[in-house]
Amino acid sequence: MxxxxxxxxxxxxxxxxxxxxxxxxxxxxxxxxxxxxxxxxxxxxxxxxxxxxxxxxxxxxxxxxxxxxxxxxxxxxxxxxxxxxxxxxxxxxxxxxxxxxxxxxxxxxxxxxxxxxxxxxxxxxxxxxxxxxxxxxxxSIWPDAHVLPIASVVFLAIGYFRFPFAPTIACLVPISLAATVLLSRRKA
Amino acid sequence: MSEALKQIAVTCAEASLLAIGGATATLPEIQRQFVDLHHLLDFSTFVRLIAVGQVTPGPNCIVISLLGWQIAGFPGFIVATIAFLLPSSLLAFAAGRVLARYAQHAGLVILRKALAPIAVGLLFATGAILAGEAWHGSMSLVITGSMILVTSFTKINPLWGIGSGALLGWITGF
Incomplete structure (x- = not known):
């Protein structure tokens, strides 16, 4: 790398x-x-x-x-x-x-x-x-398949809908984790 | 005086650990404590100091030091700064150590990979919110749009762009 x-x-x-x-x-x-x-x-x-x-x-x-x-x-x-x-x-x-x-x-x-x-x-x-x-x-990181959807959802939730930060991130971190795990398993 | 200092220490230390998403996110709670509950500041002073923080370079959290200064002079400034920085910094330090120690652990590799797009999404959101706050008509769009292109595709020092933006704002008066 x-x-x-x-x-x-x-x-x-x-x-x-x-x-x-x-x-x-x-x-x-x-x-x-x-x-x-x-x-x-x-x-x-x-x-x-x-x-x-x-x-x-x-x-x-x-x-x-x-x-x-x-x-x-x-x-x-x-x-x-x-x-x-x-x-x-x-x-x-x-x-x-x-x-x-x-x-x-x-x-x-x-x-x-x-x-x-x-x-x-x-x-x-x-x-x-x-x-x-x-x-x-x-x-530089978008080839990881989870990146684009997760980044878009974070942007919409915080930047557009102005949801409060802490609960939004508390929901999205587990979702992003699950997506990362699923996609890395599929690759392996 | 020492009562005020104690209150500054407690409020800022609490805010430090609540500041998930940056210092700005805790301002409503700090306002509730300093203005509404303990009457250490009046609301218009609070708003004016927040504005001062926004025109000063550096991380947003420094405005909390300014609130301490307004309430209790230089001791208040020091107490607010340390009380806001210390708890979260100790936590970041400990978290960094754990992350470094188990850097190659599969779980942490995944965690870091999962947090990266969240950071990127938040950057886009911060940029969009700031663009909204700075909105003064179509000239804002021109300035923001050009800056996006210049930053995305060149390595030109951003100061040129920010300086040009300030100049355009001043000349055109929007």
């Missing part, structure tokens, strides 16, 4: 983990998971798309912020506890600092229509970034 060779040849240092997640924290505006893929898969080649989607799946079903979970899982995977701390500190350092600055300026700028229009434009582009990222991952 390409992903595993890429992983074997590139085990990031703690500093590299810190810097990668520092960048993710700074750039991730509205859609941090898309930036995690951009930096971890495309820029640093630490993971392939298949491994990334599996790890993101785990981060999604665990409680807590998804990106925080990704930082913990990736940091620990490469450098143990201190690696997890390095990634987590990197992820939160800048956003928390900026947050306090923005909080004191926000009231002043919130009423400026030009700024709101620019932010809406940036949000529209970020939505495209997230959907494009999902498309890219889908292209």
């Amino acid at each position: 390409m992903a595993s060779t890429a992983q074997a040849s590139k085990i990031p240092s703690r500093v590299a983990l810190f810097l990668a997640f520092l960048k993710i924290g700074l750039l991730g505006f509205g859609g941090v998971a898309a930036w995690v893929r951009r930096i971890v898969v495309e820029e640093r080649h630490w993971l392939g798309d298949r491994e990334f989607s599996e790890l993101l799946g785990i981060a999604n079903v665990l409680p807590g912020a998804n990106t925080v979970n990704m930082a913990i899982l990736l940091g620990d995977r490469y450098r143990g506890l201190t690696g997890a701390l390095a990634a987590l500190t990197g992820l939160l350092a800048m956003p928390l600092t900026i947050l306090l600055g923005v909080a004191s300026l926000y009231d002043h700028f919130a009423t400026m229509p030009a700024l709101n229009n620019a932010l809406s434009g940036a949000a529209a582009a970020t939505a495209g970034l997230i959907i494009g990222t999902a498309t890219k991952i889908l292209r």
Whole structure:
């Protein structure tokens, strides 16, 4: 597998983990998971798309912020506890600092229509970034027969019908598991 | 003061373990605790702080630190951050260790394979919801659509697209 060779040849240092997640924290505006893929898969080649989607799946079903979970899982995977701390500190350092600055300026700028229009434009582009990222991952894992139907159902349930997250996922995880088992048996 | 800090710690730690699907999913419960039950914040302040969180880069969960700051200053900021991060992070750490230890176990291989399409479906859903929230007429569609194509088929740095989106939004005023 390409992903595993890429992983074997590139085990990031703690500093590299810190810097990668520092960048993710700074750039991730509205859609941090898309930036995690951009930096971890495309820029640093630490993971392939298949491994990334599996790890993101785990981060999604665990409680807590998804990106925080990704930082913990990736940091620990490469450098143990201190690696997890390095990634987590990197992820939160800048956003928390900026947050306090923005909080004191926000009231002043919130009423400026030009700024709101620019932010809406940036949000529209970020939505495209997230959907494009999902498309890219889908292209590399869709040959697994359960992928397309399960991903579609999740999308419709959460994105279109807006069902509450936890019960929906609690129903869909067993269904996806059953589909995966059935299809892997049929192949074997 | 210390009563407020204690309340911040309890509410944020609970939210941490309830936050399945990200921090945003727990905001209604946090609002119930801080605004309705314990009157630590009024509703309009709560809404304003959530908006601040949305225009700040980084994971959405940082807004919870901001709520702590508003209630109890810097100690509140620290307590809220740690209380929200620690429980779920310990759980993720333990889960990661178990998953790594039994990585080749057939059951876990299947579990990981089963979770991957759920993650992808959720990404599509997040993108669609964000596109809906950012909707300002047909220009939004142009920006989102172009960004989908650029991201799907090129490796161009997404900052160009987000910058162009902001510029288009500013110039056209939708």
